[in-house]
Amino acid sequence: MRLGKVYLVGAGVGKIAYLTVRGHQLLTQAEVLIYDALVESDLLTLVPETCLKLNVGKRGGLPSTDQRTINQLLVAYCLQGKQVVRLKSGDPLIFGRVNPEIEALQQANCPYELVPGVSSALAAPLFAGIPLTDKNLSRCFAVVSGHEPDLLDWQGLSKLDTLVILMAGKTLGEIVAKLQEQGRSHSEPIAIIRHGGSSQQQVWISTLGDIVDQIAGVALSPAIMVIGEVVNLRMIDASSRPLDGQTVLVTRAAEQSSQFTLMLQQEGAKVIEMPALEILPPSSWQELDTAISQLSSFDWLILTSANGVKFFFERLYHLGHDVRALGGIKLAVVGKKTDSVLKNYGLKADFIPPNFVADSLVETFPESLTNKKVLFPRVETGGRDLLVQELQKQSAQVIEVPAYQSGCPSKIDPEVWQALQQKTVNIITFASSKTVQNFYQLIKQELEANYLEAIPAILERVQIASIGPQTSKTCYELLGRVDIEATEYTLEGLTDALIKKQLIL
Structure with missing residues (x-):
């Protein structure tokens, strides 16, 4: 039997353009791909059609694969003689939980290779235009995990020029309090970069005194935090696109390709497509x-x-x-x-x-x-x-x-429902009254008896965009408002309306 091998590959920040040459080569030859939740779908297109793809991602509060099962999968497929790529976001040796996997491979005498990736700790600040070092303001920086703040030496960390904190979405308030207790100023700059380097990147710039209130209710995973005076050196990329950082939910007919999606992506948006219509032959011809x-x-x-x-x-x-x-x-x-x-x-x-x-x-x-x-x-x-x-x-x-x-699909797409619940959607677009009606029906179905109170909460931070007056009328009737309406009642017109709105904000 052919000898198998496991490649523990860093996916970097997600885009194919920032994947290492070695990582790209291994993905194109993979027979089994075992990947994390934070790995962007674009990378999955590199593997052969015959490759077995297994999502073992770990996301807080959601069903996930336990580490023991992941270890067993790596060993089992390697012993079957397969070329296995274990794709991990960022760099596998920076908060990558790779040690248990290496130990399992070593115990089973499975050969393996480590392939580095660009860590989000370094890349996310760069994509946000924030230098981590400066000859005057920052001669050093530290990278820490904010997952368990009580285990960190905040007295020592507070003396460093710049702090980069990963996995701190749920502990931001505690971290801010500990830094202020150690003498860091209320006015000290802080940047939070969510989905750094991706089409849905968002950046919040604030101070230690204001940041907790500013992002209250926002889901901050995955995010990188930069604390220090270097935040004030932020450089804005002149090549940025008007919808950069915006996640747009496009309601559309099931199984229909969307030129609208392509238009939005070209303007920088991350698009989630929601099948809200089922188009079928008539009951009789x-x-x-x-x-x-x-x-x-x-x-x-x-x-x-x-x-x-x-x-x-x-x-x-x-x-x-x-x-x-x-x-x-x-x-x-x-x-x-x-x-x-x-x-x-x-x-x-x-x-x-x-x-x-x-x-x-x-x-x-x-x-x-x-x-x-x-x-x-x-x-x-x-x-x-x-x-x-x-x-x-x-x-x-x-x-x-x-x-x-x-007709209306029988159930809302799980990815869409998760995005709405986690409040990662910025804009929802409707190109017909029927898609509004079906969207409302699908959300109502998920929320059951509490839908009258819960629908406004689900849409609280979301902009509702309509292609024209008739669609807007249905939005007002069912969703209570319209934030953006196209002046030309076409998908091109709706795209222009979204762009104009973002330029005003």
Whole structure:
């Protein structure tokens, strides 16, 4: 049997760009990957598709894998002849709990190799623009764990120029009190850097006297604290992006890729996608099939959503037709996204209302609708009827046919629920009233009887962003407020609105 080996690799601060060359090489060759919770998902894309990936992360207050089990996994896969990568955040020998794992490997005669990584203790201050040393203000610094403050020599630590403290999210108040008891000034600068070096990095700058009140209620894991006059030397990176440090929850349809996510990421945001819609075929194809068989009798085909376009053309092709069947029909679409999807089928809309909303379609329609026969494939239930009513007021003959259904997922995504509970989400975006309704339903379902009091608490520090007036109306009805509304009712417009809001803050 081939000899296995375990590589204890430091993942650094998370981004592939800051991984060591050796670490990158080993990940691309791994047969088994055993990784921590703080390792960013981007690194997991480096391993082969055949690699077995095991998440053994330890997070306070959440279910986690005990150290004995981790040791057993490392030994077992090594003895099977596997190339095992044990991926640990930062550097494996700096607060990495690696000693028990090495002891287990040594006892089992398993070969291993240590691969260094960039510790967050050094990298996070750098990413925040804070120098740990300065010829005048800081000739030394110490790195300590704040997990158990009572075990530290605060009399000695208080005499050092600069302190870097890890794992102190829950003990900040105690640490501040101990430093002040030893004579550190209330006005001494402190910086807290959460998720240093990642797309969701956040930095708080304050003083020992004010910091506890300033971050009250904020989940500070994982975070690095820097205490000392060097904090006042902070240099702001001119290349920073407007949404750096913001975690945006994007409500979307399940299984649909999100161009919106890419736009937000390009502006620096960390994006969590929440499936809030399930898009399905209609309960019956009969009405749509009948309309397709009579296409030549229609004057206009109106499409108000990307899903409407997709399901209409899929059914058209299924019935043995192609786009030539639309030769005598004019096409009207609402929204840039709908128009973009239509172009994928080689067609160009004859009319797009200027405000990108259905309500403006009738107001700006390019010709009289009197006696015009209009085909309107739409969502089966839950859609707004105003467009149909306005078309009929203009003496149009409107044939509505169900083209798809939109429903609510049965349960909220666990990652989303955890992020909301831990208050790591800064902004929630809604691109339709339906996503607002389903978001509310899913949160209500989790909170059960206490939802009326608990929903405002869950959303207390979160900005609610809407794509336009109709979506905002539903936000006010169910969530009580809207903090950001796009002036152009498109995803590009919503992205611009988020950017403008952050530039003001």
